[in-house]
Amino acid sequence: AARDNGGRSGALTGPPVLEEEESVTKIDVNPPKGTRDFPPEEMRLRNWLFHNFKEVSRLYGFEEVDFPVLESEALFIRKAGEEIRDQLYCFEDRGNRRVALRPELTPSLARLVIQKGKSAPLPLKWFAVGQCWRYERMTRGRRREHYQWNMDIIGVPEVTAEAELISSIVTFFKRIGITASDVGFKISSRKVLQELLRRYSISENAFGKVCVIIDKIEKMPIEEIKKDLSSVGLSEEVINELLQVLSVKSLTQLEDILGSGEAIADLKHLFSLAEKFGYSDWIQFDASVVRGLAYYTGIVFEGFDRAGKLRAICGGGRYDRLLSTFGGDDLPACGFGFGDAVIIELLKEKNLLPELSLQLDNIVCALDQDLQGAAATIATILRGKGQSTDLVLENKPLKWVFKRAARANAQRLILVGTKEWEKGMVGVKILASGEQYEIKVDELD
Numbered sequence: 001a002a003r004d005n006g007g008r009s010g011a012l013t014g015p016p017v018l019e020e021e022e023s024v025t026k027i028d029v030n031p032p033k034g035t036r037d038f039p040p041e042e043m044r045l046r047n048w049l050f051h052n053f054k055e056v057s058r059l060y061g062f063e064e065v066d067f068p069v070l071e072s073e074a075l076f077i078r079k080a081g082e083e084i085r086d087q088l089y090c091f092e093d094r095g096n097r098r099v100a101l102r103p104e105l106t107p108s109l110a111r112l113v114i115q116k117g118k119s120a121p122l123p124l125k126w127f128a129v130g131q132c133w134r135y136e137r138m139t140r141g142r143r144r145e146h147y148q149w150n151m152d153i154i155g156v157p158e159v160t161a162e163a164e165l166i167s168s169i170v171t172f173f174k175r176i177g178i179t180a181s182d183v184g185f186k187i188s189s190r191k192v193l194q195e196l197l198r199r200y201s202i203s204e205n206a207f208g209k210v211c212v213i214i215d216k217i218e219k220m221p222i223e224e225i226k227k228d229l230s231s232v233g234l235s236e237e238v239i240n241e242l243l244q245v246l247s248v249k250s251l252t253q254l255e256d257i258l259g260s261g262e263a264i265a266d267l268k269h270l271f272s273l274a275e276k277f278g279y280s281d282w283i284q285f286d287a288s289v290v291r292g293l294a295y296y297t298g299i300v301f302e303g304f305d306r307a308g309k310l311r312a313i314c315g316g317g318r319y320d321r322l323l324s325t326f327g328g329d330d331l332p333a334c335g336f337g338f339g340d341a342v343i344i345e346l347l348k349e350k351n352l353l354p355e356l357s358l359q360l361d362n363i364v365c366a367l368d369q370d371l372q373g374a375a376a377t378i379a380t381i382l383r384g385k386g387q388s389t390d391l392v393l394e395n396k397p398l399k400w401v402f403k404r405a406a407r408a409n410a411q412r413l414i415l416v417g418t419k420e421w422e423k424g425m426v427g428v429k430i431l432a433s434g435e436q437y438e439i440k441v442d443e444l445d
């Protein structure tokens, strides 16, 4: 009760407090709305996931890059009606600069590529794992941050780049136990839309808007989609032809409508490369895939769960115009983003979450307060051998030490006792077997 009156202890009963104590304001111990903490258990799972992201990137010869989570707002200002724009976590900083917490990594990557200019030999194969942010108006209770794994190839115009990227994601899935019966990739090309719209001389910047609208096709009533499409200038006839093409189920059917243009050629090339990479049974053509980012210009793909319970697991595609819109050279580019949320939901569904617990090689404990120094020496020797060692830092009863050792899955308990220490020895207890013995300090292995 004493702490409740503004934090001065004993003010009601004890002697007058001589000087004002630091006032205690009870802070909210939860993280800000829509954000997460990572206590040890969650952090082990996150590190496991990111380790697999990074191992696959290394396997494919990609180099890791990173960028500030805070960027100039201008990097993300696109007028294509994207959700990512409506939810931009932007503000004016103390220098009156318009800045934003990045909602995605690709624009930062493009900025760095341009900054590096000619000094970065093409093709660039870069990857990053970074936290991305959004600010949702309504308290829809959705998260406001997530981590994304991105892989990008800059400077390769052929679809061999897209085939390589999809291969890397398949490799990732296999590493964590996901199979082609669990997930698949829907693949299409925005060149399908482009070739269609070119017949009706729709302007380039309407193209991005049309794609963003079509990406919502499964989330909005078709009437609203049609209304939005007509509001960007598409006639009734074009809208109906567009929607009809999007429901096409095979490449041959698409070729009948489109004729043999770049879209068909790219898709056929990609599907034949998939054969060579050995992931044909992971992919399918699906004309309705457009992805919600305005800057894609060619092949687009998304990973989906075949049970149909979850949102897209990952997504990506070719974005050949992005660098030039930032004032850079007209460099071909493609990449993908892979979020840290849906994949964990999928692993839970498939009961594939890894068992990760703290593993310790040793716990070292002084059995007597004046042997604390000796215990520190032992811990240092073991750590010098690369063995993870928890040193008990205060006088604790053995029961407490055993409990801690069990919770930390320690392999060995090293007990520093007076009698043994006088002989230059320590006690060792192998916790799995219960075996117990004494050993000379310099024979500790």
Ligand SMILES: CC(=O)Nc1cnc2ccccc2c1
Residues within 6 Å of the ligand: 103, 104, 132, 133, 134, 143, 144, 145, 146, 339, 341, 342
């Ligand atoms: C399922 C989930 O957490 N999605 C999510 C969470 N935070 C984001 C933040 C920025 C952009 C996209 C985001 C997406």
